[in-house]
Amino acid sequence: MKEEMSSVDIRYIVRELQWLVGSRVDKVYHEGDEIRIKLHTKEGRADLILQAGKRFHLTSYVKEAPKEPSGFTMLLRKHLSGGFIDAIGQHQFDRIVKIRVGDYTLIGELFRSGNIVLVDSENRIISALRYEEYRDRAIKPNAEYIFPPARENPLEVSFERFLELMREEGDLELVRALARKLNMGGLYAEEISLRAGFEKTTPVKGLSDRDLLKVYEAMLGTFNDEPRPNIVFKDGNMHDVVPIELKVYGGLEKKYFSTFSEALDEYFGRITVEKARIEQTQKLEAKKKQLLMTLAKQEEMLKGFEKAMKENQELGDLIYANYPVVERLLGEFKRATEKLGWEEFKKRIEEGKKAGNRVALMVKEIDPKEKAVTVELEGREVKLHLDKSLGENAELYYENAKKFRHKYEGALKAYEDTRRKIEEIEKLIEEEMKKELNVRRIEGRKKKWFEKFRWFVSSEGFLVLAGKDANTNEILVKKHMDKNDLYCHADVYGAPHVVIKDGQKAGEKTIFEACQFAVSMSRAWSQALYSADAYWAYPEQVTKQAPSGEYLGKGAFMVYGKRNWLHGLPLKLAVGVVNYEGEDFILCAPPDAVKVHAKSYIVIRPGKLKKGELVKKIKAILEKWGYKVREEDLNAILPPGGGEIEEVAG
Incomplete structure (x- = not known):
């Protein structure tokens, strides 16, 4: 199974990814031997993955970012974030990719164990995934980056x-x-x-x-x-x-x-997910394996203790079952050893065996130290101590049986405890397997044309659009505002332009909501104002024509003629899941508009909570309702600045 890209693969992917030139670097993430570059492209968000020694392509499989970014991460962010990709290339026909962002170049070495190196405009190394020294080059800070010795390029060879x-x-x-x-x-x-x-x-x-x-x-x-x-x-x-x-x-x-890129992502992405799944449970699996080994040993011990307990019990019983014989043997052997001594006794027993003496043939072992003779009774060997009575000999076996019973009971308790631990670990593994992986896939979905703007559907069913920045403000008014629409704007400097599609058919409710949207999405929110004013006008009143001697920059327009004012509009919005054109969208819009289209909603207003904290609270509520949403997506739809949750309905 393939584990890394070839020179040919790199040639094709570099050619395919030329469309990324001009994209802006938003953020860089690093974990292990890979980095992920989040880009803003002309097509929207894109995630470019570069894994040392392995691969380079766009990905929809996104790992959960480490809580504490590494030093390498922070350095890459410092030099690359906010910059634009100027070039993507392959060094000769080698397994080396180059991504130039302004004055910096990120070099990905995809051969052997690989490396990722950041160099400046003078080709000096700023940082690297690993610092290494070779015979002909060194990867270390401030050193000149030298490519590995070049080999023949099959595309250039005559x-x-x-x-x-x-x-x-x-x-x-x-x-x-x-x-x-x-x-x-x-x-x-x-x-x-x-x-x-x-x-x-x-x-x-x-x-x-x-x-x-x-x-x-x-x-x-x-x-x-x-x-x-x-x-x-x-x-x-x-x-x-x-x-x-x-x-x-x-x-x-x-x-x-x-x-x-899609093929590479599917291939390596599935490998990544499987690896993440294994990593997620491998510590528990290792502990389970260790416990299973312990359990096997405990099972053997239990069998041994049970066997010894049973044998000793049976041998004690056997002594009593053969009471006359054992009593006679004890007496004869004791008198013989006292009279002859142990050495002569052993000699006499051996002679008796040769002669076929029945009693001598019963003897299997003689132990002078313990003053004991082992004899065969009913096919079983029984050790008889000559300095003890028949009852005392039987009691020795009963005592041993009792000791092994205690050992068996202790071992059984330990065995059951180990089994319980295994069951607990199996439950934990099962729970881990059910948990969401730290690798998630961003599902590709073609965005609707209106998603490039802030938007919502009014309580009367009209589509309302607002610019996000100077560029989208310009596009909204110039390309998407038609003669049958209505234009709205807050009486706040830099507020977004708002357009009600087919708005001349809309009622007062929709116009109120659009104007409320205009003030809530303006800087009035970050200033924690309670209310602000807005107005509406007709499309023909909105023009790029500036007063004499003035210039209108990108996103700026003049409004001539009568402005229809709405005063004291409350700064208040609601977050909810709204179905529009057959799809569910998480929207932030005027409360009345959200309440009509969503079963559950969260009303917010300007407040002291930082935006990041507000986002986390809203995300947690949405997840309780069964909606998975990324913090960055919530951050994009909420108004500028912090806020507070005023009401939760659902």
């Missing part, structure tokens, strides 16, 4: 040079010669051989110059082939992800994608 390289080691097989001499992996070397019409094992010395010309042309054709990104499956499992259709994978199951 046919004459290609021939020279191939002939250098003519004994090599074609696939090995291509892979070794021209900086390509075995997969593409095999693909080129196949496209050229030769077996990959063909010795190069057996190919003519004309044959090698076919190989050369097949190589250029392969690396310039039309993209057809796909994931290749073997036996139902992901095997590879490639940017073009490969003959070597003919007959295998494939899943095609419109972009190579």
Whole structure:
């Protein structure tokens, strides 16, 4: 299974991602060996992932950011955040990508263990994921960044040079010669051989110059082939992800994608999710494994104690069951050892066994130290101490049985305790598996045209739009305000332009809500005003024509003629989930508008809570209602500045 991108993959992804040039870097996140760059592009949000030694592409799989950003994170944010991507490139045909943002370049080394290096305009290293020293270069602060020694670039090599390289080691097989001499992996070397019409094992010395010309042309054709990104499956499992259709994978199951980035994201994203799932439970799994090993040992101990307890009990009973025999043996053996001594006694027993003496044959072991003789009774060996009575000998076995019973009971308690711990861990693992992963996927959804603005649906069902900044204010009035609309504006400097679509059919309720939206989304909110004034006018009254001697910047317009004022509008908004055009949206709008369209809502007003704290509180309430929402999305729809929650209905 593929684990990192090839030089060919990087060539195709770099070409595909050229549309990101001009995008603004919003924020940079770092964890482990990867960084994620959150971008604002002409298409909206995009997340670019760069993982050392592995991959480089847009991603919809977003890891939960670490609570404490690393020093590397802070440094990257310092130099890159707010900047614009000026160039994305590949160094030669190597597994190295370069992202230039203003005076800085982020270099991703995707070979071996890889690295991520930030350099300045003079190519001096500012920081890196890892500081390392090699024979020919060093990755350390203030050192000049030097690329690894270059290898042949198959896209730039001439046919004459290609021939020279191939002939250098003519004994090599074609696939090995291509892979070794021209900086390509075995997969593409095999693909080129196949496209050229030769077996990959063909010795190069057996190919003519004309044959090698076919190989050369097949190589250029392969690396310039039309993209057809796909994931290749073997036996139902992901095997590879490639940017073009490969003959070597003919007959295998494939899943095609419109972009190579989507294919890479699906492939590596699924691996990331699986890895995150394993990481989420691996500590608990390790503890469970350890407990299972303990449990197995305890089971063996229990079996041993149970067996010993049973055997000792039975041997004690056996002594009493053979009372006359044991009593006689004890007496005879005791008199014999006292009269003859232990050595002579042993000798007499051995002679008796040879002679076939029945009593001697019963003896299995003699232990002078313990003054004991082990005899066989009913097929079982019983140790008899000659200095003890029959009852005392039986009692020894009963005492041993009692000791093993206590050990068994203690071991059983420990065994049950271990089983309980395993059950508890299994429940915890089950709970962890149910928990949301720290890797979530941002579902791709084509945004509605009105989502580039602040917006809501009035209580009477009219679409109301407002600018977010100078650029969207300009677009809203110039491109989206029609003659049948109404224009609204707060009597606050820098307030957003507000347009009621088809507003000339709207009632007073909608006009009130639109004007309330205008004042609430202005800086009057951050100034914690209780109320403010706004007015409405007709589209033809709004123009870019400035008074003589004045200039109107981007997003600024003049309103001529009568202004229809609404005074003392309360600064108050509500957050709720509203269904519009078949989709659910979390909106922040005038309370009356939200109450009509949402079952549950949260009313807010200007207040002392910082915006971040207000966002967290609203997010928590929405999650209780079953709505998952990102803090950054809530932050985008709320008015500027802090606030307070006045009412929660739901």
